[in-house]
Amino acid sequence: EIVMTQSPATLSVSPGERATLSCRASQSVSSNLAWYQQKPGQAPRLLIYGASTRATGIPARFSGSGSGTEFTLSITSLQSEDSAVYYCQQYNNWPPEDTFGQGTKLQI
Amino acid sequence: QVQLVQSGAEVKKPGASVRVSCKASGYTFNTYYMHWVRQAPGQGLEWMGLINPSGGSTTYAQRLQGRVTMTRNTSTTTVYMELSSLRSEDTAVYYCASNSGSYRPFDYWGQGTLVTVSS
Numbered sequence: 435e436i437v438m439t440q441s442p443a444t445l446s447v448s449p450g451e452r453a454t455l456s457c458r459a460s461q462s463v464s465s466n467l468a469w470y471q472q473k474p475g476q477a478p479r480l481l482i483y484g485a486s487t488r489a490t491g492i493p494a495r496f497s498g499s500g501s502g503t504e505f506t507l508s509i510t511s512l513q514s515e516d517s518a519v520y521y522c523q524q525y526n527n528w529p530p531e532d533t534f535g536q537g538t539k540l541q542i
Numbered sequence: 543q544v545q546l547v548q549s550g551a552e553v554k555k556p557g558a559s560v561r562v563s564c565k566a567s568g569y570t571f572n573t574y575y576m577h578w579v580r581q582a583p584g585q586g587l588e589w590m591g592l593i594n595p596s597g598g599s600t601t602y603a604q605r606l607q608g609r610v611t612m613t614r615n616t617s618t619t620t621v622y623m624e625l626s627s628l629r630s631e632d633t634a635v636y637y638c639a640s641n642s643g644s645y646r647p648f649d650y651w652g653q654g655t656l657v658t659v660s661s
């Protein structure tokens with residue numbers, strides 16, 4: 435079982451600034467790591483996969499980095515619309531049971 | 543474009559069963575796995591299982607084994623998730639989500655279906 439741990443639980447950042455969200459895996463997941471954004475009342479949306487590849491339509495303000503056990507999601511030029519919960523997901527183990535981190539709530 | 547459209551909200555009593563549907567369109571149905579993910583109120587995301595529409599094989603989360611069943615109808619490109627012996631802890635929003643195969647992220651998500659279990 436791989437445990438995904440995200441930090442911080444909550445992050446408050448001012449508009450226009452940069453946010454850095456972390457995700458740690460209890461064992462290596464190579465680059466099989468995705469990030470999702472979930473706004474209140476909405477389904478999650480895929481932002482990043484392969485640790486650093488933006489999904490279709492995702493602005494360049496969103497970037498991912500890392501490999502192995504340590505990953506980062508960075509969001510620059512923060513806007514109010516970026517307020518959401520962000521989840522990391524490993525898909526190196528299959529089937530993907532216990533695949534998601536617990537989420538980071540980003541408040542702008 | 544890819545769309546996953548789920549059935550409407552349900553209210554069930556403890557011990558009952560619920561079936562949620564997810565109709566897929568905009569892609570070749572048999573080429574994408576379909577997963578079910580649930581989210582209890584104010585909580586994170588929990589993977590429940592998957593079905594491979596090509597053949598109907600399933601894999602379920604261990605904690606739900608024996609209570610969850612996933613099926614599909616290829617003629618209507620619809621996937622179903624049935625959860626039995628409902629308890630209050632099963633109150634959640636249930637999402638279907640698709641991906642292009644093993645070791646891949648979840649590209650597309652349904653809008654979610656709220657299932658409330660209450661006496």
